[in-house]
Amino acid sequence: MKICSKGRERMTDLAELKAKGIIAQKQEGYFVLRFLSDAGYFTVDEMTSLSEVASKYGNGELGLTSRLTLEIPYIKQENLEEVLAFCNEKNLRIGGGGPTVRAILTCKGTVCKHGLADTNRITREMDKRFFGRKLPGKFKITVLGCPNSYGKAQGNDLAFLAVKGVELIEEVCIHCKKCVKVCPDDAFRVDEKYLALEKEKCSRCGKCIPECPVNALKSDKVEFLVFLGGRLGRKSRLAIPCKVKVKEDEIYEVTEKVLAFYNEHAGSGERFAEVIERIGLEVVEQALFS
Template structure:
């Protein structure tokens, strides 16, 4: 039996999506910065066995979906999920499920990506916006979670500073630099800053403080998107300390909600008003 259009729309706003057979639903359950507890995984297993076909699917935004839920079972799954402490959702003109890499524990991480993502989720997930709005938090320029093709992206950075008097010419920093921004000549480092992506690898590799961290924080990108239309986000052009990241995003979100037109993602708003004006406004905005 086909599902009415109204029911499809009502359930979609809850993260319950009609499948292409027009009879079954997939229910999207939400992680916290890409993590599920073992208890939550056990609960997902129970629901998938009882109401689905015994498996779950991972989404591209680090959530989990249980497919093959019968129309008549949807409310039962919702009620049992609530009792098990599971959350579902993630669609509509609102802030979508936030994505974070494992930068908090990764060897390359420069910022606490998981904690930043959790705080942003608590503040923004599911809140109304002119159009869908996606956040991503990555710990380094490896950019595993694609910060610059999200509406708002955060990328951890460590800006290195070379201290020649502390350098012993061991070459460990050269081996650590994947960008080949460093070369060793006469046991001294030649540092090509144009090639540096501020990953912090040289700082972590150096045991003598030949390289130190001049700045540690994050670059913030605005206005990216990917899919039916692609736009690489624009950088705000500076490194923000960890405690400055969320207040800066607050300014971006406030401005977007002030001037964004219905159905307009941040990228479209920036294209309409001019990216320079948009970025200048949020950088100078007082909350």
């Protein structure tokens, strides 16, 4: 693999490699390889191959990243071609850099007892459709399974977070207060003979529903809050949920629209957060959802 050794051409070469998940270290002549997981999972065979890469070509260490990728540092430049051929043979995916849709982040909603949605399934579909798409700047998407991940949703360019609301059927309630005990948001107002649900406090986590012994808590269907234009880092902007909520099968169409909007309105390197600040969230929401 030839990498120009001087000036601007070298910077271009390195930027192109970075977009492919091959990242120059500050230590001259060494690279980090970034490996993509499958919605946060590697198989045992993949882990065995990754260990082989780290022990044979790296320094024996494998590093975890915040976007569910795994990085192997200290790959010598002269070994890059050989390592990449090995990775190709073992079907290890490398990538996740540059002005593209980055690795789709998710939580363990598929197996977590709080999870309201099959986050693995949705994330795999998102990965298939959108990962690596070239855009004016980097674009981070996350799919989350319950309100416990609210903070994570706020820091991504686009986030979908599953919620499940609840209705209290007062005439059925026997005032056992089991729901009150599990509610993380103190959303029930209660005395000896009275129970009321304060909807503005309820985060729609659905935790109370299975606790009720008499089915006095009626479950809404799962839907997803949509967060636009969050980012962390130096210029952080915490996104708030849009007025519109979506069903699971609408997630892909909404993502397509959001990416098209960003592609059309962002300048080179401009993040979605900046586009929203410049144009105004209401205008953006209207363009996307009306």
